[in-house]
Amino acid sequence: MAERESMEYDVVVVGAGPGGLATAIRLKQLAKERGQDISVCVLEKGAEIGAHILSGAVMDPQALTELIPDWKEKGAPLDTPVTEDRFMFLTAKGARTTPNWMLPACFHNEGNYVVRLGNVVRWMGEQAEALEVDLFPGFAAVEILYDDQGAVRGVATGDMGVARDGSHTGHYQPGMELHARYTVFAEGARGQLGRQLIERFKLDQGRNAQSYAIGLKELWEVDPAQSRPGLVVHTAGWPLDSDTYGGSFLYHLKDNLVAVGLVVGLDYANPWLSPFDEFQRYKTHPAIRPTFEGGRRLAYGARALTAGGLMALPKFEFPGGVMVGCEAGFLNASRIKGSHAAIKSGALAAEAIFDAVAADRRSDELNAYSKAFERSWLHEELNKARNFKQWFKKGRTVGTLMTGVEQLLLKGKMPWSLRNDKPDYASLQPAAECARIDYPKPDGKISFDKLSSVFISNTNHEEDQPVHLTLKDASIPVSVNLAKYGGPESRYCPAGVYEFTKTDTGDDQLQINAQNCVHCKTCDIKDPTQNIVWVAPQGGEGPVYNGM
Numbered sequence: 266m267a268e269r270e271s272m273e274y275d276v277v278v279v280g281a282g283p284g285g286l287a288t289a290i291r292l293k294q295l296a297k298e299r300g301q302d303i304s305v306c307v308l309e310k311g312a313e314i315g316a317h318i319l320s321g322a323v324m325d326p327q328a329l330t331e332l333i334p335d336w337k338e339k340g341a342p343l344d345t346p347v348t349e350d351r352f353m354f355l356t357a358k359g360a361r362t363t364p365n366w367m368l369p370a371c372f373h374n375e376g377n378y379v380v381r382l383g384n385v386v387r388w389m390g391e392q393a394e395a396l397e398v399d400l401f402p403g404f405a406a407v408e409i410l411y412d413d414q415g416a417v418r419g420v421a422t423g424d425m426g427v428a429r430d431g432s433h434t435g436h437y438q439p440g441m442e443l444h445a446r447y448t449v450f451a452e453g454a455r456g457q458l459g460r461q462l463i464e465r466f467k468l469d470q471g472r473n474a475q476s477y478a479i480g481l482k483e484l485w486e487v488d489p490a491q492s493r494p495g496l497v498v499h500t501a502g503w504p505l506d507s508d509t510y511g512g513s514f515l516y517h518l519k520d521n522l523v524a525v526g527l528v529v530g531l532d533y534a535n536p537w538l539s540p541f542d543e544f545q546r547y548k549t550h551p552a553i554r555p556t557f558e559g560g561r562r563l564a565y566g567a568r569a570l571t572a573g574g575l576m577a578l579p580k581f582e583f584p585g586g587v588m589v590g591c592e593a594g595f596l597n598a599s600r601i602k603g604s605h606a607a608i609k610s611g612a613l614a615a616e617a618i619f620d621a622v623a624a625d626r627r628s629d630e631l632n633a634y635s636k637a638f639e640r641s642w643l644h645e646e647l648n649k650a651r652n653f654k655q656w657f658k659k660g661r662t663v664g665t666l667m668t669g670v671e672q673l674l675l676k677g678k679m680p681w682s683l684r685n686d687k688p689d690y691a692s693l694q695p696a697a698e699c700a701r702i703d704y705p706k707p708d709g710k711i712s713f714d715k716l717s718s719v720f721i722s723n724t725n726h727e728e729d730q731p732v733h734l735t736l737k738d739a740s741i742p743v744s745v746n747l748a749k750y751g752g753p754e755s756r757y758c759p760a761g762v763y764e765f766t767k768t769d770t771g772d773d774q775l776q777i778n779a780q781n782c783v784h785c786k787t788c789d790i791k792d793p794t795q796n797i798v799w800v801a802p803q804g805g806e807g808p809v810y811n812g813m
Contacts, residue, residue: 269421271442274304274399275622277419278449279406279458281309282318283382283604284590285451286389287332287611288618293396294332295619303622305398306443308422310405312805314390315383317784319482319566319813320604321514321526322382323347323374323497327642328608333392341388343378345518348495350374353552355502360552369672371599371650374497379516381484381524381812382604403805409458410442416628417585419444420458425803429729446627447618448586451611454571455786457800459592468579473685475594476573476654477790478511481544481759482526482813483718487560492521499601503550504543507661509533510654513547514601515556522563523556528601530572531689531757531791532658535699539756540787541567542704545712549705557711565718566813567759567785572598572654575647576682582635585628587614595643599650599668606643613637649677655685693793696751715761719781723809724760726780726802733802734762734779734788741796742775750793757791759783783808 276292278285289305296303311317326343329336336343352363352372365373394400406420420443426436450459454477463469498515505511510530517523527544548557571577571594581593589595590607597606617634621627638644652671657664671679707713726733736742746752747765752775754763760781768774784807789799 274445276305277443277445278307280451284607284611287608288615289393289398291612291615309402315387316809318383318386319568320382324380325605328605342384345379347374347377351498353500384812405801405804450588454569454591456592466583473577474688475577477531479787480528481567484564485523485560493517494519510657532692534694536750536753537702541759569786575651599653609643652683655683726806732779735798743773
């Protein structure tokens with residue numbers, strides 16, 4: 266077996282999203298301000314910076330302004346200010362618009378920008394490089410390294426050139442070890458390594474069970490007559506039933522572009538539900554369809570998001586490292602925003618790390634990070650919405666009413682905090698107890714099938730490599746998931762990865778089309794038996810989103 270080479274840094278950051286890049290940028294800024302050196306590298310599993318980034322997105326610029334005050338002069342791609350907010354409740358055929366004065370503050374977007382977050386992240390990568398951060402796209406961190414005391418001492422990247430049977434091809438290269446005083450984990454929602462850290466260090470002890478959702482998104486070029494740059498539309502209601510958490514977004518950018526998506530809470534009960542198909546039929550609603558008639562679909566993708574809020578936020582420090590951004594769960598579900606929280610958490614982590622490195626410390630627990638968070642505007646913002654997701658677990662009517670009470674009447678100053686100890690996967694009910702859902706066939710103009718959608722996500726995986734969607738027990742998909750839950754993995758996956766087929770003898774089997782995977786992590790979250798474990802494929806593989 267080839268020996269792995271190693272590199273030494275003061276700080277290693279895993280993930281080049283808004284949180285990871287903000288951490289790296291802030292570290293280098295502090296070094297420059299104080300005349301000290303600090304070595305920082307960022308690992309990114311995508312083929313290029315921004316390749317795996319997918320978000321709505323309306324961006325609150327507050328954290329970015331704190332991090333890079335002259336972002337406008339430096340050409341940050343925040344160039345579509347929000348001009349109008351609309352919130353609609355949909356029924357199967359109708360739509361009711363809520364007057365703006367009735368909307369809680371979380372649904373007001375004055376001063377925010379409609380962005381393509383992948384483009385923002387690419388620009389942030391350029392700012393990091395200008396500060397001499399070492400960026401390594403195409404390298405997936407797959408292993409956490411620990412020292413003799415059990416503290417994190419870095420990560421290792423995955424081997425390249427491994428065949429499906431585990432043998433080494435002619436292109437084999439062993440992974441690289443990156444050692445650091447402190448390691449920052451910024452993989453996004455349900456990160457492979459973050460999940461391991463939470464379990465090892467019991468970081469979620471005493472917290473609410475984390476809650477997730479899947480966000481599905483398309484980017485369209487619409488008829489110029491339908492373009493309203495700066496218009497932000499959110500909806501609740503149809504096509505989801507009143508017990509299923511979720512809603513849609515429709516954001517108008519410049520150049521006749523519209524971002525459209527549906528968010529579905531992964532605590533839904535009916536195993537026959539397909540988030541992808543709910544999204545496709547949403548676009549056919551009479552109030553939505555006209556935007557896309559005569560238009561052209563440019564891109565598609567999906568991503569899980571961490572929606573539990575402050576009460577589900579795990580402890581995000583541990584010996585030798587920290588978590589930032591959606592890895593920990595800083596997203597504010599009530600505002601449908603997470604990039605500003607990721608940037609702020611990254612900057613706060615960087616300040617704690619820099620002080621520790623300057624004091625010649627290593628591998629200890631950075632308690633200054635959580636203390637700074639508790640004093641920050643981000644904590645105040647998340648505290649105001651701390652019950653948001655818990656109320657919606659009681660249904661849309663209760664969730665809508667109590668969000669209004671807490672945000673409009675109480676101004677976020679609630680005397681109560683709601684508990685939730687039930688993980689999302691435990692919400693799924695047996696298929697025999699739930700109504701089947703018959704979805705209309707796609708028309709190929711407004712609504713589409715999964716395979717044509719995956720095609721425009723530019724997803725690619727080398728077929729001759731170990732399958733990165735792993736099963737703890739290969740018998741469970743048929744013996745439990747199919748028998749009891751109707752094979753929900755064939756529906757909750759938005760990319761057609763999981764498919765139940767027949768063997769030559771007529772027996773059922775699960776076929777895993779790993780090459781279709783868009784790295785959304787939904788299977789890792791929603792599998793009712795928690796038998797599926799998502800791990801990173803060879804570095805650089807997966808979707809290549811163009812500014813999603």
